[in-house]
Each structure stands twice: as structure tokens, then as C-alpha cells.
Amino acid sequence: MSAxxxxxxxxxxxxxxLAWYGMAGGKRRPRMAGIAIGIAAYAALxxxxxxxxxxxxxxxxxxxxxxxxxxxxxxxxxxxxxxxxLKACVVxxxxxxxxxxxxSSPLPSRSIFAVRLLGIAATTVLPYLFxxxxxxxxALVLGRPGRLGLYGALAACALLMACAGMxxxxxxxRVLGARRTRVVAQVVGAIAGALIFLLTQAFNLTRHDGDATxxxxxxxxxxxRFGPDSPLWLPGRAVLGAPAPLLGAVVLAALAxxxxxxRTHRFFVHGLQQAAxxxxxxxxxxxxxRFRFRASLFDTxxxxxxxxxxxxxxxxxxxxxQLVYLAPLFLLILRGxxxxxALGAGITLLCSxxxxxxxxxxxxxxxxxxxxxxxxxxxxTLRLAKLAAAAMPPLLLVALPxxxxxxxxxxxxxxxxxxxxxxxxxAGLIVLWVGRPGLRSDFRARGKENFLCSMLExxxxxxxxxxxxxxxxxxxxxxxxxxxxxxxxxxxxLGILLLARLLRRRPL
Amino acid sequence: MNADTPALRLSGLRKSFGRPAVDGLDLTVRRxxxxxxxxxxxxxxxxxxxxxxxxxxxxxxxxxxxxxxLARDPAGAKRGMAYMPDDPxxxxxxxxxxYLEFVAGLWGIRAQDAEPRARHLLDWLxxxxxxxxxxxxxSRGMKQKLALAGALIHDPxxxxxxxxxxxxDAAAARQVKDLLLSHVERGxxxxxxxxxxxxxxxxxxxxxxxxxxxxxAEGTLAELRDRTRGGSxxxxxxxxxxxxxx
Numbered sequence: 120m121s122a123x124x125x126x127x128x129x130x131x132x133x134x135x136x137l138a139w140y141g142m143a144g145g146k147r148r149p150r151m152a153g154i155a156i157g158i159a160a161y162a163a164l165x166x167x168x169x170x171x172x173x174x175x176x177x178x179x180x181x182x183x184x185x186x187x188x189x190x191x192x193x194x195x196x197x198x199x200x201x202x203x204x205l206k207a208c209v210v211x212x213x214x215x216x217x218x219x220x221x222x223s224s225p226l227p228s229r230s231i232f233a234v235r236l237l238g239i240a241a242t243t244v245l246p247y248l249f250x251x252x253x254x255x256x257x258a259l260v261l262g263r264p265g266r267l268g269l270y271g272a273l274a275a276c277a278l279l280m281a282c283a284g285m286x287x288x289x290x291x292x293r294v295l296g297a298r299r300t301r302v303v304a305q306v307v308g309a310i311a312g313a314l315i316f317l318l319t320q321a322f323n324l325t326r327h328d329g330d331a332t333x334x335x336x337x338x339x340x341x342x343x344r345f346g347p348d349s350p351l352w353l354p355g356r357a358v359l360g361a362p363a364p365l366l367g368a369v370v371l372a373a374l375a376x377x378x379x380x381x382r383t384h385r386f387f388v389h390g391l392q393q394a395a396x397x398x399x400x401x402x403x404x405x406x407x408x409r410f411r412f413r414a415s416l417f418d419t420x421x422x423x424x425x426x427x428x429x430x431x432x433x434x435x436x437x438x439x440x441q442l443v444y445l446a447p448l449f450l451l452i453l454r455g456x457x458x459x460x461a462l463g464a465g466i467t468l469l470c471s472x473x474x475x476x477x478x479x480x481x482x483x484x485x486x487x488x489x490x491x492x493x494x495x496x497x498x499x500t501l502r503l504a505k506l507a508a509a510a511m512p513p514l515l516l517v518a519l520p521x522x523x524x525x526x527x528x529x530x531x532x533x534x535x536x537x538x539x540x541x542x543x544x545x546a547g548l549i550v551l552w553v554g555r556p557g558l559r560s561d562f563r564a565r566g567k568e569n570f571l572c573s574m575l576e577x578x579x580x581x582x583x584x585x586x587x588x589x590x591x592x593x594x595x596x597x598x599x600x601x602x603x604x605x606x607x608x609x610x611x612x613l614g615i616l617l618l619a620r621l622l623r624r625r626p627l
Numbered sequence: 628m629n630a631d632t633p634a635l636r637l638s639g640l641r642k643s644f645g646r647p648a649v650d651g652l653d654l655t656v657r658r659x660x661x662x663x664x665x666x667x668x669x670x671x672x673x674x675x676x677x678x679x680x681x682x683x684x685x686x687x688x689x690x691x692x693x694x695x696x697l698a699r700d701p702a703g704a705k706r707g708m709a710y711m712p713d714d715p716x717x718x719x720x721x722x723x724x725x726y727l728e729f730v731a732g733l734w735g736i737r738a739q740d741a742e743p744r745a746r747h748l749l750d751w752l753x754x755x756x757x758x759x760x761x762x763x764x765x766s767r768g769m770k771q772k773l774a775l776a777g778a779l780i781h782d783p784x785x786x787x788x789x790x791x792x793x794x795x796d797a798a799a800a801r802q803v804k805d806l807l808l809s810h811v812e813r814g815x816x817x818x819x820x821x822x823x824x825x826x827x828x829x830x831x832x833x834x835x836x837x838x839x840x841x842x843x844a845e846g847t848l849a850e851l852r853d854r855t856r857g858g859s860x861x862x863x864x865x866x867x868x869x870x871x872x873x
Contacts, residue, residue: 193758194673216751216851247711249758258873407759408724408746408749408755408758409724410724410727410728410738410741410742410746411728412728412731412732412736412737412742413728413732414737414738414739414740415732416732416735418732419728419729419732419733420732423718423721423725423729426720426721426725427718427720428760430720449699484718486718486719487717487718489680489682489710489712489716490716490730490733490777491733492680492681492682493680493681493705493709493710493716494703494705494730494733494734495701495703495705495706495733495734496732496733496734496735498700574631
């Protein structure tokens, strides 16, 4: 039976339909091929789950041993969910989509807010259900129906994180105002997404004596206060389908949802009104009019690109996330493990990835390409300036760590500087040559929009990253096979660049 | 450059996107005139303007801007003209001052020439008090006016405007019309497309009517009236565009 127009069910259907279209970049329904691939992947996950769960060893693992890792896993998922929910809340507040239409209709703002919050929770939980659901399904077939609790636990977790994300975003609007919230919420979202990675890296990088695994397993002793009966592991028990913890999780999520909707739906509308005016800044008196005309076209372009990036909080959050992943590498340097081949590979990969992202923003997502084409400026200078605008930030970012590295271990430092420079230039040139025009707002979907460019970027990053690893390893321990491997990987990296040049849509 | 050289000369211009969008267009716009290019939706007006400004390459034909062949010397031809499409070419994250700095940089204008001109344009178009706001918060009219300021920052001879008055309120439309007339009074040339026939009727010295990528009528308003049974430009336009098929 179809839902009555204007009802919460009807609105939820609308919300989910938009989310479904959004999976294909928001422009069309997902194609049949994409749906078929999704179904095949889902079936394959069932096969993998069946292979793992039918093992007698797997069946024999007592729940008491599973609660701790499952709780930790759920906590990890929760941080990613919070990150995603924060981003979705910022989008809901600042990009609005159809909210102006909905709020101008006679529908109660409470219903609109409730459905938007449910939509955020649903889109947040979907990837986790896709990946983890097959394990619960297979467990059901193998006679462990309690494992279906996974669905309830994940849904409750997603709803809690959606509420937390919305409350945090609205609190930021109240404390900081709409303009700052957009930046801060996205940065917090990015950091939340990387939190577990940073914590694990911090654990790895901490000098600790003894076997950590043994210590952790010791916690699971029945007598320990953090043993299997500890309330700390209730989320893990909810995932395993224990009725009381599962019911508790669902009730907690429902309560959070009802309270969030009831208490904040008016402030949500107020936040929307604030966000609508957030682009404006206070006018200054006419006397304060200042210009800085630059003599060089190159400088003019570079400054313009950097300004556009610096003023886009969404892009800053995306780029910052990549920088967050750089932090453990810098900790490695400070700790003194400067000669590690992983360091060379890591810095190279991250700089390449960062340049690819910035290159897409600067080159492919040009806001006014017609203005540049209609100008008498040499197009080659424009392209070179854009390439420089994309390549300079990653190089400047790693300049000091590389200098530090070179001073302490000269050869690995110089070799890493070489692979970083080559990777940065390759990533920029690939985007310049084969990148397709796009909109800045489609930043996250850029891989889907231009598969070829993304694949070439990825392959190039991997080549230079592997070369970074090999060269530093060669410099420090020099296995006989390494020079040949270095030559092969270098050839592959240059070959990818050559392929991009052959397929180019624009000249340099 | 000879003073008799037309501001724009198109000969045999063709462009096809599967079906012909511009089909052997011949057009000459004299220096110092305000020329209105009219036509129904899909007639080929915007495609023509995009070829004139070098944004689209013609399949055949020639474009000459101020006596310079666009194909041979695109930079030279572009230096003397400015283009403002119906959707303003702006950057939402730039302030008006920064936008004008950028456009002046693209056209290679020296700071000492650009700065007084930028101040004058912002002042004239009532944008000075908004000079430190990001343009993403601007109304349609303010965006249109800023794009016009960008088009005029290098003091072009030939100003090409695609639907410059769309979405403007009466005050902003008046400002833009005054600005265009002033440009022509100072010896400049303006080519514009518009769906607001009253604008063409009041501002244009000559009017060209284009349909299916071909120029089907051209002349002053009086000449066009003589060709048909008179009346307003709207009557003339409807008779000409509905009277001919295919």
C-alpha cells in the first residue's frame, strides 16, 4: 500500500529515492550493470562468509572470546559512522537540496527533520550492512539465528551516530555561528574518520615492552574486571544477538532519535536560516577598497586557485583527511626510524594522492572555463600555473620532513625526495592530460565520473610508492634483486605517464 | 587598423551538433553600433556568440574581430573583445575585488590602468559596498553586474553579451542599459542577444533575426517594419519567425 502524501513514510520514500539516485552521482538512476555488480559482490561476500563460518574452529569459538573484538570493531565503525553523519549533516544544512521546497510546504518541520535524520542514518548504515550482513545471514543458515542481532546493533549504532552528528553540528552552529560551523564540522568529521587509524598508529609507534596481544588477551580472563562479563563489552554482545544488550541498544537509539527530533527540530530550521546567510560577510566602508593586481599571469592564476581551495571547507576537510594520515609518518621521522622503506613509500603515496585531489579541484573543476578560454592569455601558461597550484602544496608540506630526513640519512632522504617529486608531477600531469571537467561539489564522486583518470592516477601512485620503498631499501640493505626491480617499477611509472600523454584530452 | 574595418565580420559560419546549429551565417557589425541578435529558442544565437569568442571552433567559415582573423590570431582578436554569457562567469569563493584582479590578470592589464577602472566600475554598478563579500552570496542581478564589470575591466572595443538583462530587476536593468549606451557613445560596439524585444527596440541601432542558424532578416527597426506589415518589434519578430518554416 502506498503511503499517504505528506506522511512520514511518504517523505522517507522520497528521501531514500534521492539517496538511491545519489549513489549514481545524483544525476540518474544507478545503471543495471552497477546493480548487477553490487548483487554479485553481495553474493560473493556470502560465499566468503560461508567459507569462514563453516570451519569447525570458527563454530567452536565461544562468545566470550568474541565480545571484545566485536565491541572494538563496532567502536571503529561508530567513528566512521559519526564522520559520515557529520558530513551528511553539513550537507543537509548548507547544501539544502530540496529542503527549501519541503520547508515552504505545509508539512510540519518535525516530520521533515525526523525523515532527514532517518535518511542520514539509513545512508550511513548501508555500507556496513552490505559488508557485514552476509556474515549474519550465513550464521542463520548454519544454525546461529542470534547473529542476526548484527543488523539491529548496526542500525542502532548508525541512528545514535546520526543523532550525535546532528546534535554536534547544531551545537556548533549555536556556539560558532553558521559560517565557522561548516569548516569545523567537516574537520571534526574528517578527524573522527581517521581517529581509529591514528589510535592504532599511536599504539604501534609507542615503545611498549612485552607482547601486547598477550596483555589484551589477559583482559578476557574471567576474573579480570574487564573480563567477558564486563558491561564494557555490551555492544559486542548486542552484535552477537544477546537479547538484553540488543534491546538496550535499540531502545537507546530510539530514545536518542525521539529526543533529538523533539528537542532540536526548531533549531534545525533556525540553523538552516543561519546557513542560508552564511556566505555573506559584513560590508566594509568604501574607503577600505584595496586591490592587489599582479604583474604575472602565472601568479594571478596560482593565487586565485589557492584562494578558491582555502575558502572551500568541504574540500579542506577532504584534503585534511589525507594530511591526518600523514601524521603517523611524521611521528616515525621524529622517533628516529628514518631509514624505513615504508616511510619513503608512504610519503610518496600520500603526496601523489594529495596532488591528484588538488589537481582535480584546480584543473578539472574550474568554475569558469569559458572565461579562461575567452581570454587572450596563453593557454599553456594557464595550464602550467594550474599544475603548479596543484603540485606546490604537497611539495611544500613535505619539504621540511624531507629536509630533516636528508640531514639525518642523506641517501634515503634524497631518494625519497626524488620519488615524491616524480609522483607529484605525474599525478598533476595525469589529471591535466586525461581529467574531465567536473563540478567542485562532485569531488567525492570524481573517481566514478572519470574512471580512466582515477585508474591511471592510482597506478602511477602505486608505482612511485613502490619505487620509494625499493630505493630506500636498496640504499639501506641492498638485496641483489632490488636494482632490477627498481628499473622495472621506474619503467612502469614512466610508461603510465606516457600512456596518459597518448590519451590526453588537453596539451600541456 | 582601418576605422572602416567592421567590429565583427562572419562569413559562411557553420556549426553542427548532429543537426546544423549555425548554417552558413554571414553577418557584419559596424564599429560603434549596438546590434541586437534576435531569434527563437534554439535558433543558434548562443552558438554563434561562442564561436565568435573562440569558445567553439566553427566547422566552416571565418570570424574576423576588429579586422583580426580569429583562427589565425586568437589572442589578438580576443584582446579587443569581452564576452558575457547568460550565466555569469564568476567564482563563488572570490570577492569582487579579487575577481576583477583575476580578470585583469587574464587580459594582461597593468595595475595602474586596472585599479582606477575597477574602482570606477564597482562604484558605477553599486558594488563597492559589497566588494568584500564572496560572490556566492550575491543576487542574480549583482552577479550579472559584477560579470559586466569583469567584461569591461580591460576596456574592450567589442562587447558581446548573451541575454544580459535576464533576471535583473528594473533598477539593475536600467544600470546595465545605461552602461551599454555609454559604451556605444564612447565609440565602442555592443552585440547582444535578448528575448526582451523592448530592449532591442529601444537600444539597438540594427537588429538581426536568426532562425535555424541563418540570418533571415536584418536592418533598423524601421527597415524591418517596412519588410513586414509594421507594428511593434514583437509583431515583426513573430511574423518573420513564424512566417518561415524549416
